[in-house]
Amino acid sequence: MTSEHNARVPAPAGRATSAPVMGRDSEATIFEYSSPGRRAWSFRSTGLPEWDASELVAPGLLRGAPVELVEVPERDLVAHVTRLTHRQYSVDLGAYPLGSCTMKYNPKLCDDAASLPGLANVHPATPASHCQGWLELLWSLSNALCEVTGMKAATLAPPAGAAGELTGLLLMRAWHDSQGETRTKVIIPDSAHGTNPASVTLGGYETVTVPSDDRGLVDMTALRNRLDGDVAGIMLTNPNTLGLFEEDIAEIAAAAHDVGALLYYDGANLNAILGVTRPGDMGFDIVHMNLHKTFAVPHGGGGPGAGPVAVSARLEDFLPGPLAQRGDDGTFAWVNPARSIGRVHSWYGNALALARAWSYILANGGDGLRRVAEGAVLNSNWLKSRLRGTYDIPFDRPAMHEFVASTSTLKKQTGLRALDVAKRMLEEGFHAPTVYFPLIVEEALMIEPTETESVETLEALAEALIRIAGEVAGEAAHAPRSTPVGRVDEALAARRLQATWDAVCQPS
Amino acid sequence: MGHFVPHSDADIERMLADLGLASLDELFAVVPDALRLARGLALEPGRSEPDVAFEMERLAAANRCGPELVCFAGAGAYDHEVPAATRRLGSRSEFVTAYTPYQPEVSQGVLQALFEYQTFVSRLAGLEIANASLYDGASATVEALNMAASPKGHSTMWVSGALHPNWRAVIKTFAAGSGHEIVEIPTRDGRTDWDAAPPGEPAAVVVANPNFFGVLEDVSAARTAADLHGAALVVAFDPVSAGLLRTPGEMGADIAVGEGQPLGTPMSFGGPYLGLFACRRDLVRRLPGRLVGRTRDVAGRNAYVTTLRAREQDIRREKASSNVCTNQTLIAVAAMIQLSWLGTSGLAELALRCARGARYTREALLGLPGVEEFVTAATLREFALKLPVDATTVVERMAEEGFLAGVAVGVESGLATIDGEALLVSVTERRTKEQIDRYVECVGKVIR
Numbered sequence: 030m031t032s033e034h035n036a037r038v039p040a041p042a043g044r045a046t047s048a049p050v051m052g053r054d055s056e057a058t059i060f061e062y063s064s065p066g067r068r069a070w071s072f073r074s075t076g077l078p079e080w081d082a083s084e085l086v087a088p089g090l091l092r093g094a095p096v097e098l099v100e101v102p103e104r105d106l107v108a109h110v111t112r113l114t115h116r117q118y119s120v121d122l123g124a125y126p127l128g129s130c131t132m133k134y135n136p137k138l139c140d141d142a143a144s145l146p147g148l149a150n151v152h153p154a155t156p157a158s159h160c161q162g163w164l165e166l167l168w169s170l171s172n173a174l175c176e177v178t179g180m181k182a183a184t185l186a187p188p189a190g191a192a193g194e195l196t197g198l199l200l201m202r203a204w205h206d207s208q209g210e211t212r213t214k215v216i217i218p219d220s221a222h223g224t225n226p227a228s229v230t231l232g233g234y235e236t237v238t239v240p241s242d243d244r245g246l247v248d249m250t251a252l253r254n255r256l257d258g259d260v261a262g263i264m265l266t267n268p269n270t271l272g273l274f275e276e277d278i279a280e281i282a283a284a285a286h287d288v289g290a291l292l293y294y295d296g297a298n299l300n301a302i303l304g305v306t307r308p309g310d311m312g313f314d315i316v317h318m319n320l321h322k323t324f325a326v327p328h329g330g331g332g333p334g335a336g337p338v339a340v341s342a343r344l345e346d347f348l349p350g351p352l353a354q355r356g357d358d359g360t361f362a363w364v365n366p367a368r369s370i371g372r373v374h375s376w377y378g379n380a381l382a383l384a385r386a387w388s389y390i391l392a393n394g395g396d397g398l399r400r401v402a403e404g405a406v407l408n409s410n411w412l413k414s415r416l417r418g419t420y421d422i423p424f425d426r427p428a429m430h431e432f433v434a435s436t437s438t439l440k441k442q443t444g445l446r447a448l449d450v451a452k453r454m455l456e457e458g459f460h461a462p463t464v465y466f467p468l469i470v471e472e473a474l475m476i477e478p479t480e481t482e483s484v485e486t487l488e489a490l491a492e493a494l495i496r497i498a499g500e501v502a503g504e505a506a507h508a509p510r511s512t513p514v515g516r517v518d519e520a521l522a523a524r525r526l527q528a529t530w531d532a533v534c535q536p537s
Numbered sequence: 538m539g540h541f542v543p544h545s546d547a548d549i550e551r552m553l554a555d556l557g558l559a560s561l562d563e564l565f566a567v568v569p570d571a572l573r574l575a576r577g578l579a580l581e582p583g584r585s586e587p588d589v590a591f592e593m594e595r596l597a598a599a600n601r602c603g604p605e606l607v608c609f610a611g612a613g614a615y616d617h618e619v620p621a622a623t624r625r626l627g628s629r630s631e632f633v634t635a636y637t638p639y640q641p642e643v644s645q646g647v648l649q650a651l652f653e654y655q656t657f658v659s660r661l662a663g664l665e666i667a668n669a670s671l672y673d674g675a676s677a678t679v680e681a682l683n684m685a686a687s688p689k690g691h692s693t694m695w696v697s698g699a700l701h702p703n704w705r706a707v708i709k710t711f712a713a714g715s716g717h718e719i720v721e722i723p724t725r726d727g728r729t730d731w732d733a734a735p736p737g738e739p740a741a742v743v744v745a746n747p748n749f750f751g752v753l754e755d756v757s758a759a760r761t762a763a764d765l766h767g768a769a770l771v772v773a774f775d776p777v778s779a780g781l782l783r784t785p786g787e788m789g790a791d792i793a794v795g796e797g798q799p800l801g802t803p804m805s806f807g808g809p810y811l812g813l814f815a816c817r818r819d820l821v822r823r824l825p826g827r828l829v830g831r832t833r834d835v836a837g838r839n840a841y842v843t844t845l846r847a848r849e850q851d852i853r854r855e856k857a858s859s860n861v862c863t864n865q866t867l868i869a870v871a872a873m874i875q876l877s878w879l880g881t882s883g884l885a886e887l888a889l890r891c892a893r894g895a896r897y898t899r900e901a902l903l904g905l906p907g908v909e910e911f912v913t914a915a916t917l918r919e920f921a922l923k924l925p926v927d928a929t930t931v932v933e934r935m936a937e938e939g940f941l942a943g944v945a946v947g948v949e950s951g952l953a954t955i956d957g958e959a960l961l962v963s964v965t966e967r968r969t970k971e972q973i974d975r976y977v978e979c980v981g982k983v984i985r
């Protein structure tokens with residue numbers, strides 16, 4: 030029964046144009062609020078002897094004066110930082126259809142889980158017998174991620190996707206070494222994310238690019254031509270960065286394995302297939318996941334994330350350690366795999382991010398995770414269908430969790446570029462889509478609405494995008510006007526580098 | 538089942554109808570049948586929020602920390618106070634739920650906070666440039682080596698044997714890909730013995746100050762070793778000790794790296810932590826990770842934006858010298874808040890208080906029968922001692938008494954190790970005389 034106090038058509042909750050703004054001034058830096066003698070700090074009374082610094086540090090090592098930071102009272106600090114938060118868009122404020130980034134709403138229960146003192150205050154060198162809760166959590170999460178990906182074993186240590194990639198490539202190298210083989214090349218598609226080729230180089234391999242065909246999928250003929258005994262592996266993401274499912278994946282896996290190469294899965298797009306299909310079943314040997322995309326670890330303005338790596342049985346012994354393992358008596362201990370490539374993190378990875386992911390998996394369960402994928406793919410296809418006819422859809426096949434549109438035609442007609450659309454979307458109360466990625470689409474707008482946006486929000490997103498496409502030539506170039514600052518001069522930032530307040534005060 | 542997809546059944550039906558589909562399954566028609574997971578995921582059904590909270594609390598209760606296990610352990614993770622201001626501001630959802638600031642016009646909050654963070658790190662390091670964070674101390678060191686390596690070929694790296702053993706392990710893991718030859722320089726009495734370096738032409742020399750044993754190194758000796766070979770000097774520093782010590786830059790570092798956890802982040806079972814990274818101005822074009830610069834908007838107002846982007850993986854791809862994309866921004870923002878809260882006098886006071894606690898504890902422990910110095914070199918906030926009982930046993934027994942006594946450490950072939958005969962003890966500003974006296978008394982008991 031609908032309450033008559035509620036509107037018949039719900040308002041789009043993902044639209045943030047009502048966010049309050051107090052003024053149009055710049056926020057001063059914390060350094061400008063500083064004044065000698067002011068302070069916020071206070072410390073515990075310890076009752077310890079009050080030796081002077083000169084009694085504790087040899088004179089040659091002791092600094093002359095304290096490091097100059099700032100001198101501000103807590104009230105002013107809080108005001109400054111709170112005003113900074115008001116100059117920041119976020120998922121909690123509104124929709125964030127940033128393709129490839131999976132900016133879904135992250136349930137608040139995960140925040141609470143990660144701030145439990147019994148998790149947050151544990152020293153990493155605590156003897157295993159006194160942190161059994163943590164080891165159990167890591168072990169459980171690792172098992173769940175293996176089930177989701179269809180793999181045998183996993184390390185949770187890599188702190189982000191790119192770190193997972195490099196870990197995976199080093200596993201690939203260790204595998205080939207163990208086979209007495211030296212291979213030199215790794216194949217990636219031309220639509221790959223930039224971290225893929227960068228990681229390939231850091232893994233000591235040479236990147237070989239395979240083009241996409243006119244379906245937007247890996248060109249099988251070109252792939253076969255590039256596959257030889259020098260190829261250590263192929264790195265793919267499926268769905269790929271065009272949001273398309275690589276339908277020939279079984280064939281690709283067979284072709285890779287035929288020449289002794291391994292198949293690597295960039296899990297940045299795992300959200301689309303949760304509970305539907307699994308990289309392991311597709312034939313992948315190594316999988317990294319971005320828990321900060323798929324498993325509701327919030328992005329934190331650019332991190333921290335978590336990039337666990339799961340592998341098939343033949344690679345298990347090479348995983349980085351230590352790994353949490355359950356013994357026959359039900360207690361948990363750290364183990365190091367027999368032929369481990371070694372450590373990849375100071376400790377065990379971004380543990381509190383892992384705790385968030387575990388709470389998210391518990392809340393969703395197996396059925397809920399499949400629902401996530403269904404919601405993500407439904408929303409993406411629905412929004413795409415609303416935009417068809419207004420924007421180019423260069424590879425118009427059934428989309429998975431995201432799709433790529435383009436302003437190519439509009440650019441010829443009215444000069445509208447992807448960048449302009451992005452800036453206008455900010456005025457419309459939304460974050461912009463990803464632009465100019467993947468590189469194989471001109472004037473790309475990569476749109477990933479995620480499963481957590483309502484149909485009214487999708488409709489509002491569609492209306493905004495359609496409105497922008499219909500505007501008179503040149504209109505969008507003025508955007509954004511309602512944001513805390515207008516279009517930012519990026520060239521000036523690079524030309525006159527001011528990366529600290531000190532550089533601002535003493536221009537070189 | 539999860540309840541984070543907002544649609545009602547009616548919404549879903551309507552949306553499917555709009556797409557001409559009969560079921561949600563049809564959305565996945567492109568997935569070949571043979572690849573479908575017909576059985577569904579073998580995970581438990583989803584739980585309600587209170588049920589999840591209950592389970593997470595059960596796991597948390599199976600760990601001991603805080604007053605149950607009073608912390609005298611350090612070794613790269615320190616039990617500092619995280620004040621309410623840092624905790625509350627650092628968990629504001631505007632910071633927590635934002636993405637990387639790709640659209641600067643709606644990301645000024647994160648960008649300005651990072652600009653202020655960079656300023657603080659640059660001042661702590663005594664170097665002109667600091668980036669917007671890396672994953673942790675170990676990864677920051679790996680990036681420093683890649684930055685120092687000759688752009689053409691593989692390079693030899695001299696790494697102090699008193700650098701954190703886990704960091705050295707990470708460096709060696711990643712060297713398998715980069716091809717760098719990692720040469721670990723042995724220690725003598727807790728300090729790096731640069732005279733013991735084998736012949737070779739290093740591209741970088743890495744030293745920690747204070748080092749893993751809490752010892753203050755002779756950084757000028759490392760500088761001399763670097764100069765002899767035209768190598769870059771990388772100094773790993775501790776941001777709290779920085780309150781008392783001369784900066785890495787002043788001591789000759791070209792690149793400074795560090796673990797930023799002590800700046801407002803709880804011990805968190807080892808992560809997420811914060812990789813501090815600073816370098817000389819003339820190295821900026823090879824800087825790994827993101828860099829925020831100040832500029833103007835169209836109306837001439839101050840604005841902030843990520844800059845010198847052509848260094849990064851999304852533009853340079855296989856030619857990039859670093860693959861970092863997602864970093865540790867939120868932890869960097871917390872560090873910026875923490876450093877503002879401490880301020881000029883607070884950081885100095887914090888360092889002093891840690892050093893006082895360490896001195897008091899060390900002297901008291903050395904008063905116990907059979908306890909000896911592990912190394913004689915001067916230390917600051919952390920120190921290693923030899924006990925009449927094996928350190929691992931001491932840690933286990935002390936845990937029963939309600940203390941995390943420290944970390945068992947040792948030296949093998951001149952190189953620092955985790956696990957060993959000695960006990961590495963760290964004392965932060967949170968430890969009171971009463972706690973320390975009880976701790977020392979208990980150590981006396983368990984080593985008898």
Ligand SMILES: Cc1ncc(COP(=O)(O)O)c(C=O)c1O
Nearest residue numbers: 129189190191222224297862863
């Ligand atoms: C397709 C793809 N691969 C890899 C990555 C790298 O992940 P991270 O940023 O966590 O290093 C990303 C996200 O940035 C991505 O979208």
